[in-house]
Amino acid sequence: MKILVVEDEKLLVKGIKFNLEQEGYQVITAFDGEEAVRLAHDDSIDLILLDLMLPKMDGFTVCRTIRGFSNVPIIMLTAKSEDIDKILGLEYGADDYITKPFNIREVTARIKAILRRMNPTPKGDKSKVLVSGDITLDYNFRRATIGDRTVELTSKEFDLLELFLKNPGKVYTRENLLDSAWGIGYPSEERTIDVHMRRLREKIEENPAEPKYLKTKWGVGYYYKKD
Template structure:
């Protein structure tokens, strides 16, 4: 079963999350500040990290950025803040998902399951072939990506979004469609979440992110992968 790291300075909350996730069969380790989060993540072996935004020593945003320097493990940000700017900052720092306190533990467990499933940590390896578009290659079974033969590290949501586009070249997806399909639940009106992930994909996979050759915008509609 998947191994999960929970880091939050609210010890009662951490205890409750740990109890509920272990009841689901997950292996859970805990920490209580941002520096611990980075140290524990570096020690490795985690399939997912639940990371509080406001913590002692360094906050969740800084911790997430440091973790992204050496790991692509899926990260769910936990926070009492609900402003759109906080969500965007979380995604900019490499978070894959975001849940605002107070939250329902059933919802949290559902999001954990969904993200683990999409990251490949909770399912068997698939036998799909490598997907390609020009100089971009994506291996769904190994959750690996390359640009001109050079490995590119994608977060879980970035990978899912790119896989969807590669499997459906030429099909235009609205931001609402992408939120529903890739994220698996609705971010009501929070379409900038999609914009942030598309921009990061272009930066990682396009030769010229300012003039993307493959990940195109259909103005006023959404995004699509150009047929090649």
């Protein structure tokens, strides 16, 4: 599998690249935002590690630009620990974020977790789909069809929607959703779920302000209403 590492600190890039190659990944690198966007057009890239503070184009802009043409998983690497920066990263389409300084084992574990979820279907299964009411999930292309409308999903959006479709009517707290889509004990915040749910609603609901499918149970969490 191929990973694009976008980071302007060359010594850090060297360390990340070495460790990921030891895990069997092919690694390509970019040292500024413009180069990252150019390389991200390569369809063979399986995941992007994206630093926030970059020359020429910042990580937020890079992420938003890439989301205009690709749903490749993006993990944002940032020295900024403020909530607003984490939320902005998710708003612009990042699947996950890791705050510097970090342990390379944590980075590797996050990568493995995302890629494992991206490839849940055996290679021999060429047509696996999940159908629930008006919504169909396509496991090969990691996208959803609502009626006659097809929408592209990021890895976390797909994971969340899959969970809801498999359990119509079940109410999930934010903690439940974090545990299910990110893994039990995952070091993230419940506001992360709100951002992903808002983005998911914007994609599948005709009127996100009055959702038909992904409903809110006030004071508790979210649930899927099967039409």
